[in-house]
Amino acid sequence: xxxxxxKEFISGKEGRFFDRKSAKIAPKDIIRHIIGFANASGxxxxxxxxxxxxxxxxxxxxxxxxxxFRESIYANVxxxxxxxxxxxxxxxxxxxxxxVLVIDIEVSVDKVIFNSREECYLRMGDxxxxxxxxxxxxxxxxxxxxxxxxxxIKGSSLKDINKELLTSYKIHRNCLELSDSQVLEARGFxxxxxLTNAGILLFGxxxxxxxxxxxxxxxxxxxxxxxxxxxxNIIKEFNYEEPIPLLIERATKDIKGQLRDFQYLxxxxxxxxxxEYPEFAWFEGIVNAVVHRxxxxxxxxxRVEMYDDRLEIRSPGSLPNIVTIENMRKTxxxxxxxxxxxxxxxxxxxxxxEGVNRIYDEMEAFFLNNPVYSEPASNSVLLVLENNILSRxxxxxxxxxxxxxxxxxxxxxxxxxxxxxxLYNNKKINSTQVAETLSKGKTYxxxxxxxxxxxxxxxxxxxxxxxxxxxxxxxxxS
Numbered sequence: 001x002x003x004x005x006x007k008e009f010i011s012g013k014e015g016r017f018f019d020r021k022s023a024k025i026a027p028k029d030i031i032r033h034i035i036g037f038a039n040a041s042g043x044x045x046x047x048x049x050x051x052x053x054x055x056x057x058x059x060x061x062x063x064x065x066x067x068x069f070r071e072s073i074y075a076n077v078x079x080x081x082x083x084x085x086x087x088x089x090x091x092x093x094x095x096x097x098x099x100v101l102v103i104d105i106e107v108s109v110d111k112v113i114f115n116s117r118e119e120c121y122l123r124m125g126d127x128x129x130x131x132x133x134x135x136x137x138x139x140x141x142x143x144x145x146x147x148x149x150x151x152x153i154k155g156s157s158l159k160d161i162n163k164e165l166l167t168s169y170k171i172h173r174n175c176l177e178l179s180d181s182q183v184l185e186a187r188g189f190x191x192x193x194x195l196t197n198a199g200i201l202l203f204g205x206x207x208x209x210x211x212x213x214x215x216x217x218x219x220x221x222x223x224x225x226x227x228x229x230x231x232x233n234i235i236k237e238f239n240y241e242e243p244i245p246l247l248i249e250r251a252t253k254d255i256k257g258q259l260r261d262f263q264y265l266x267x268x269x270x271x272x273x274x275x276e277y278p279e280f281a282w283f284e285g286i287v288n289a290v291v292h293r294x295x296x297x298x299x300x301x302x303r304v305e306m307y308d309d310r311l312e313i314r315s316p317g318s319l320p321n322i323v324t325i326e327n328m329r330k331t332x333x334x335x336x337x338x339x340x341x342x343x344x345x346x347x348x349x350x351x352x353x354e355g356v357n358r359i360y361d362e363m364e365a366f367f368l369n370n371p372v373y374s375e376p377a378s379n380s381v382l383l384v385l386e387n388n389i390l391s392r393x394x395x396x397x398x399x400x401x402x403x404x405x406x407x408x409x410x411x412x413x414x415x416x417x418x419x420x421x422x423l424y425n426n427k428k429i430n431s432t433q434v435a436e437t438l439s440k441g442k443t444y445x446x447x448x449x450x451x452x453x454x455x456x457x458x459x460x461x462x463x464x465x466x467x468x469x470x471x472x473x474x475x476x477x478s
Contacts, residue, residue: 006088006100009046010053014126016332017043017341022050023063023101027072034073034105035113036121036128038081039139041337042107043123048090048100055090057098066101073103076116082106106188107337109150112140122322124332125355131322138322142335148296149198149338150188153210156195158184162205162243169203172346188338197295198338201244208241213301213316216240216251216290220258220306244290244339245346251304252283258306276387278362281371282311285359285383289315291343292335293381300380313383318375325373329356408457415440415448416457420474423458428471 012018019033030045037043047069048057058066066087074080083105092098114120120131122139131139158180170176170183184190189199200207207214219226220236227233238254240247260276289302294317303314319328320335332355334340359371363385372384403424404417412420415438422429422437429437434445449472452458462470 005102006055006090009044009049009100009102010055016041016123016125016334017344018046019043019126019128020046020049020051022056023048023058023060025064027064027068028076030069030103031072031076031115032121032130033123033128034077034081034083034103035115036123037105038077038083038108038113039121040107040123041334041341042105045103045105046100047103048098055092055098055100057090057092057096057100059092059096059098066099069101069103078114078116079108079111081108081113107341110143110147112136112143122333124330135322142320142322148294149196149336151197152191152194153197153200154194156200156210157193158190158195160195160200160205160209161203162246165243165245166203169342169346187342198336201295202339202342204243206241207243211295213298214241214295216247216286216302216304218251218255218258218304218306222308224307224309226305245343248287248290248343251286255282255286255304255306274366277311277368277385278366281359281362281385282313284355285311285313285371285385287343288355289313289381289383291340292320293317294335297379309387311385311387313385314376315381317380318378319381325375328373329360332356412457416452419448419452420457423472423474428461428473430471 009018009020014020017037021030021033025047030047033045037045048063049055057063066085070085073083083103086102086104087099088102090098090100112120120136120139121128122131122135123129161180161184163180166180166183167176170178175183178186181190181193184195184199184203189196189202195204197211200210201214204210216239218236218238218240219234221227222233222235236258238251240251242250256279259282262274262276286302286304289304293302293315297317300316302316303312305312305314317335319325320333322333323331356371356373363369363371368388369386372386374382374384376382404412404420408420418437419429419434422433431442431445431449434449435442438445438448440448449458452472453460456475458472459475460470460472464470
């Protein structure tokens with residue numbers, strides 16, 4: 001493990017994959033965290049750094065030994081998960097040479113991990129929670145689905161890898177000196193020269209070849225429901241079949257291009273734009289649908305459907321057993337921990353600790369209804385984001401009326417009013433657009449613009465009268 005990681009361990013935010021403890025902690029007290037990481041998505045427990053980021057290391061009397069922590073894991077964890085110890089040389093707060101211990105815990109794919117008292121823990125966000133008997137039973141049930149990530153795809157090989165994508169990952173993780181097979185094997189994505197399902201989904205040149213339902217489909221409809229036959233109302237459709245990182249990247253760009261923007265006048269007197277939906281809400285919804293879907297469910301794919309009044313994101317498979325519609329705002333759990341961890345490490349997606357809670361917060365901040373989650377037919381997860389377009393349109397119209405009454409007091413002729421309304425909604429206008437807006441010739445339009453300039457209703461922007469990019473905007477009334 002690289003010494004350069006120490007900065008990340010000092011200043012990094014504790015979360016699903018990372019926690020830090022002082023070496024004064026009793027060796028038995030790290031057991032809950034070892035178990036919690038193993039039962040969730042894996043992670044790193046760093047010992048020798050205080051909660052405030054101070055490096056105290058092991059070189060002082062109250063510190064426990066590295067070997068004491070190792071022995072505690074073997075003595076108190078059943079069954080023992082796969083883990084590694086790394087000792088990183090550091091200079092502690094007293095300017096003395098010291099070490100920090102990093103315990104890298106792999107996710108336990110097919111077994112639930114307990115302590116010697118048969119207690120079970122799960123990492124949830126930046127906390128490690130003790131599970132009830134019912135939650136343990138649900139976790140044991142869910143282990144059958146989690147193994148799908150690690151199943152080998154017969155006949156697959158390194159030839160199926162997108163080398164550019166894997167190289168990008170190696171650069172990001174500072175491991176270019178390792179071969180492709182070494183990196184894939186170290187992360188559990190290759191076994192005996194064959195790729196696993198997770199390996200193909202993340203780094204495959206053509207995942208669709210082996211997993212035909214791994215795609216994402218986006219459809220935009222004209223109206224508030226889908227029609228068929230002669231009334232079919234699909235106006236835009238995209239299909240994505242690439243590896244997950246590239247799929248998320250391309251789908252995000254395309255879907256963002258389909259969203260509408262609305263303008264409003266801010267309190268400081270400047271025009272601002274607000275999107276149809278908060279970006280975090282729909283982006284997080286799509287990422288969760290792709291990353292946490294049940295890939296062993298072969299009858300469907302991820303679907304994103306845009307209607308005039310809502311956005312629907314549907315993911316195949318029901319929620320993982322420990323998560324319910326009722327507790328999902330507080331409970332985070334990854335059905336595909338290897339995929340989730342790689343995407344978080346790579347930086348393709350943000351740390352997902354914010355999750356569902358922030359989707360609710362963002363929708364509220366946009367004055368929109370709460371997101372609606374459901375499990376149609378108990379075989380998919382559906383997220384619905386409502387946009388309230390009608391209300392926004394009415395509010396925009398009201399704002400235009402208020403703005404004109406406040407700033408012009410009825411002192412506008414019909415042509416000037418039309419130009420002001422256009423500028424209110426579009427920020428800038430040129431002479432051609434004025435002619436189109438007024439349905440008049442260019443000579444008349446130039447006359448209107450000249451008079452509005454003289455009245456200080458608008459201002460001109462350009463380098464010369466022949467500048468092809470010249471335009472007019474409203475005069476700031478603040």
